[in-house]
Structures are given as structure tokens and as C-alpha cells.
Amino acid sequence: MDLPEFDRAQLRAVEVLRAGEAVVVTSPSPLTYAVVARDARAVNLLKGRPVDHPVGISVHTSAAHDQLFRYLDLPTSALAMVDFALAERIAVLAPILPDPTMPEWLAPAVQDGCVLFFDGSWGPLVYLWDSHPFLYGGSANQTGQAPAASAAEARAQFPAGTVIIDADDRRTPTAGYGARTVIRVDLDGRPTLHRAGMQDRAAGGPDTLLDRLREFRSAIAVLDPPTGTPLGKTYLSTAIVEGGEPRQLLPNTRIRLEFARTPNKNADGPRVYDVVRADVGCNSLGAASAAGELLADGTLWIPGLGGTQVGCRPPLRNQEEWLKTFLTSKPNWHVNGDELTLTSASTTITLLDRQIAEPDVPLDGIRWSVVTTITNADLRQGFHRADEAWIRFDDGRLTGWTGCNEFSGTVTRTNTELAFSDVAVTGHSCTAEAARLQAAILATLGPAVSYTIDHNRLTLLAPSGIGLDLKAMS
Incomplete structure (x- = not known):
């Protein structure tokens, strides 16, 4: 059965995002449309700005949220206030620690020691947002023009062929549309208005909105213990x-x-x-x-x-x-x-x-056994009738076994990404299940593969949404 046009548009947008390009998405009323992409440069190119122009970043999974908050240079009660702002769809400009272990994916949203972030997820586009732990973004306008308040305005601004998800019929009609309010939070956790927007207008003015945020922070500060807390651990x-x-x-x-x-x-x-x-x-x-x-x-x-x-x-x-x-x-x-x-x-x-x-085991020198393959960023499948596949990293060298063939190559890394190159595999024939497993492994081993280690589990995820879940073998 054919999917509804709106669902097909989301699927097409996810494909474009995974290919590294930008798309234009609808935001809930009264916010204007937005441009989002997995690559910050794609956002800037579509908006007609220099590719290295700072962008905002939308964090909308618990893992990305927790990673970001780990590096914010703010007191605990201010972190709760920031979460309050995110729930109100306010964008936040906050100080970030100068820590070399900070994930590289935060860098495009960092300028002058502060990171700009928001939560762009919206129910009608849940598939698109849930397919990515974070996306870079900005308002849907080209430089010098007003942000698009409808799909028709977006089509008029952006080149033909730009993927635009039209969800105007899913928004609540309103008298006007505008950009998000942006608050700046200082090192002591005090919020100030950085840019006026729809949230402070709806609240009755910037002072009223900031008072709400300060009152929330004060209420949490009284309840939160002055010493250690288990939150975030x-x-x-x-x-x-x-x-x-x-x-x-x-x-x-x-x-x-x-x-x-x-x-x-x-x-x-x-x-x-x-x-x-x-x-x-x-x-x-x-x-x-x-x-x-x-x-x-x-x-x-x-x-x-x-x-x-x-x-x-x-x-x-x-x-x-x-x-x-x-x-x-x-x-x-x-x-x-x-x-x-x-x-x-x-x-x-x-x-x-x-x-x-249970400290995280190192990436190098470990035989990582493939537990499941991953599709669509979160769907996992085991291969019980295939021989055990594994991967090993040794100071820039990659070796492994697909279940029916040996493979080798080179790998470079950052704090959060691996880049595989020169991957070669032997040519032995495989059973049907082993062939599917081998195809999934080789498809994962490309450039810009994100990786996370949680104790003895390693997750590799390619931009296409395919990946591997692996376990360290003793």
C-alpha cells in the first residue's frame, strides 16, 4: 500500500539528511520553518552563508542531551532552568568547558566559549527527528531575507529541488510567525535575553519570560541538595x-x-x-x-x-x-x-x-565481536546461523573477520568519529546469512562513522543509519 504523501516526504528528507544535505522542515506554531542538516556546512550553503559560519544545534535524544550537558559550564540549578527553556522551545546560548574530550559534533555550534542549542523535535515529524541524535539548524531563510512562515514562502526562497516538508495543515493557525527566543546564560546561571522571539512575546515580554526562568531555577535550587547529587550519573x-x-x-x-x-x-x-x-x-x-x-x-x-x-x-x-x-x-x-x-x-x-x-575499555587492542547489525539508527538484527564476526583496531590499523572473509584497512579517529579507508576483503564464498552480515559490516566501514563505548559495548553508526553493535571479548 502506498504511503501518504506526508510520510513519503519525511522518508525522502531522512535520505537527504543521511547523504549530508540540508532540508527545510516545519516547526510548530508560531515558529517559522527551519533549515536542518547533519553537516553544518550544508545548513550554511542552503542559507547562502560562509560554510564555517556558526550554527545552532538541536539535541533531541537523551544521549546527545546528556553529552552536551556534561560539558556545559553551569551550576546544577541552572541546568534545570536550561531544560525548562528547551521544553518551552527557547534556544539557549551557554558557556561550555574548554575540554579537549568534548565531542567534535558540538564544535560548529561553539563560538567565543559558548554553545548555541535548541530542541527542534516536533510530534508530526517524529520519524525525521528520531532518526538523528542531533541536527544542525537555523531559521529557514537565505541571508538578508525574512524566515519562511509557510511552505509557499520556503519554496519561493530556496532553489528548486530543495526538500521542503510541508506540514502547514498540522500547525495551529496564528496571527503571526517568528523565530525562537534566544536566552544567554552566564557562568553563574543567570539568564538574559540574547534575541527577542516568539516565546518572550507570548509570555508578555522579555522580563516576564526571564522572571519565569529565574523563579523556576530558584525553586529547583531550594530542592536540589547543596552538595553531591546522583543526577546525571x-x-x-x-x-x-x-x-x-x-x-x-x-x-x-x-x-x-x-x-x-x-x-x-x-x-x-x-x-x-x-x-x-x-x-x-x-x-x-x-x-x-x-x-x-x-x-x-x-x-x-x-x-x-x-x-x-x-x-x-x-x-x-x-x-x-x-x-x-x-x-x-x-x-x-x-x-x-x-x-x-x-x-x-x-x-x-x-x-x-x-x-x-566498570570503566570503558579502550578501543585499541580489543577483539570486538559483532552482536547485532543496526538499520535506521536503532533497529537491531542478530545473525545466529553465521560464524562470529569481529573487528580489531590497532593504532590506525583495522583487521577483522566478516564471518566468512578476512578484511583489513586503515582508520583515523577523533573523540566521536572514525574514518575508515582502504578496506580490502578476501573473496571466499559465503552462505546467504553470512553474506548479509558481511554486507552490513562493509557498508558501515566508511567515512564519518560515529562511535560510542559504554563499558564493554561499542556502537558504530554510519550517516546512512546503518551500523554495528559490538562487545569486547575477554
Whole structure:
């Protein structure tokens, strides 16, 4: 069955973005259209600006959001205020740490020690936004012209053949359209108006909008502890004491707790959530509360836990129920350096920062076994009837096994990207499944492949959305 025209337009836009070009997308009322791309140069070329002109960056996945916030040079309460601004579709100009480990993908949005970012995701275009962890962007106008407020205005400004997603019929009619408000946040966390826009106009003026942001920051500052907080970190259990005696978890299981703060993209509810995610070898559990409430007064306030519905064997299921009962019993919490302690009645759980408990293994010198292939940036497929495939990196040299052929090549790297070249593969015949696996591996090993390491897992993702999920072999 043929897809509706609007869905076909999104698919076409994703293809263009993955090819490194820019597209014009609709924003919700009362914002004007925007130009976005995976390559900052493509945004500038379409807008008729020098290719190295600074751009904004839209961060709209939790991973990209957390990476960005890790490098912002702001106090904790100001980070919550920034999330509030993102939820209101305000753009933010904030100081960033001069850290050499900062992801290279942030560089095009950094100028004079500050980074310009926003959250451009919008429900009707969810497929387009969810297909990319971040996109560079700016208003949909060529230099010297007013931003396009409709698809017709965008077509009049940009060259024929430019991909423009027309979603005017999905917007709420309004008397006028305009650009986002941009706030600047200083090192102390104080917001000021950098550029007037639709959000401050809707609020009744810049002063009213800034007062709302300051009031939110003050309210969070009172609730957030003045000393250490687990927010933004993941912890793994190291010891459990129950009734004065050690409690042992089932073999090969460990309590994992992740704490995060994130903007609420829905119209209803608090503008910012504090989130806890938990697992102990079975389901992924989670709960969210208004920012500042989850960890208020040294207590973990979880009224209930939702999660996946994986069927587990009774020992695992019982262990999970025990953890759920503990976490919802309002345990006290305390952070001491890299250690988090939770205590309720006669039970104490001690956890250690994941980066200390399970540090990331190095990229080089490790045999990385292919666990699954990736398509569309997140769909994973295993190949159970093919021989184990693997990749190894050794100081710029690439070697590996596709499951039926050896391959080799060269690789260069930055903090977040790998560039493969001169990849050669032997020519032995493969079974049908091994051939598909080999094709996926070779298609991934191109230029500008993003990589992330989480303890012993490596993810490679090419601009096309295909990639590999790999595990370090001991």
C-alpha cells in the first residue's frame, strides 16, 4: 500500500539528511520553518552563508542531551532552568568547558566559549527527528531575507529541488510567525535575553519570560541538595546489607540505577522531569517526577515503577520484586564522592559510579565481536546461523573477520568519529546469512562513522543509519 504523501516526504528528507544535505522542515506554531542538516556546512550553503559560519544545534535524544550537558559550564540549578527553556522551545546560548574530550559534533555550534542549542523535535515529524541524535539548524531563510512562515514562502526562497516538508495543515493557525527566543546564560546561571522571539512575546515580554526562568531555577535550587547529587550519573551495586547480614544477588546480576533530568516535550505536566531508571537483570524499570522532587530532602521519592514486561524465571522475578519494594519504600540516599548509598529500614545498598565500577575499555587492542547489525539508527538484527564476526583496531590499523572473509584497512579517529579507508576483503564464498552480515559490516566501514563505548559495548553508526553493535571479548 502506498504511503501518504506526508510520510513519503519525511522518508525522502531522512535520505537527504543521511547523504549530508540540508532540508527545510516545519516547526510548530508560531515558529517559522527551519533549515536542518547533519553537516553544518550544508545548513550554511542552503542559507547562502560562509560554510564555517556558526550554527545552532538541536539535541533531541537523551544521549546527545546528556553529552552536551556534561560539558556545559553551569551550576546544577541552572541546568534545570536550561531544560525548562528547551521544553518551552527557547534556544539557549551557554558557556561550555574548554575540554579537549568534548565531542567534535558540538564544535560548529561553539563560538567565543559558548554553545548555541535548541530542541527542534516536533510530534508530526517524529520519524525525521528520531532518526538523528542531533541536527544542525537555523531559521529557514537565505541571508538578508525574512524566515519562511509557510511552505509557499520556503519554496519561493530556496532553489528548486530543495526538500521542503510541508506540514502547514498540522500547525495551529496564528496571527503571526517568528523565530525562537534566544536566552544567554552566564557562568553563574543567570539568564538574559540574547534575541527577542516568539516565546518572550507570548509570555508578555522579555522580563516576564526571564522572571519565569529565574523563579523556576530558584525553586529547583531550594530542592536540589547543596552538595553531591546522583543526577546525571549511573551507579552499579557493590554491596547489600539486609538485617545486618550481606545479601547476595543472583549470579551475573547487578543493580543498575541511572538518574537523569530531562525536559518534558508534552504540553501537559511539569516542564522538566527528574528520572530514575533501574534494572537487576530482568526488566528495565523507570519513574519520573517533577524536577527537584525525586531526590528531595535526602529521600528517594518513587510512588511507583513502570517498565518493560519481559517474562523472567521465578528467581529473577522475585529479585526484581524485592528491588521494586525497596525503591518504592522511600529510602534515604547519600552521595560521598563516587559512591551512592540507599538505606531503608534494615537494608542498605551501596553503589559505585558506573565509570569507576566498570570503566570503558579502550578501543585499541580489543577483539570486538559483532552482536547485532543496526538499520535506521536503532533497529537491531542478530545473525545466529553465521560464524562470529569481529573487528580489531590497532593504532590506525583495522583487521577483522566478516564471518566468512578476512578484511583489513586503515582508520583515523577523533573523540566521536572514525574514518575508515582502504578496506580490502578476501573473496571466499559465503552462505546467504553470512553474506548479509558481511554486507552490513562493509557498508558501515566508511567515512564519518560515529562511535560510542559504554563499558564493554561499542556502537558504530554510519550517516546512512546503518551500523554495528559490538562487545569486547575477554
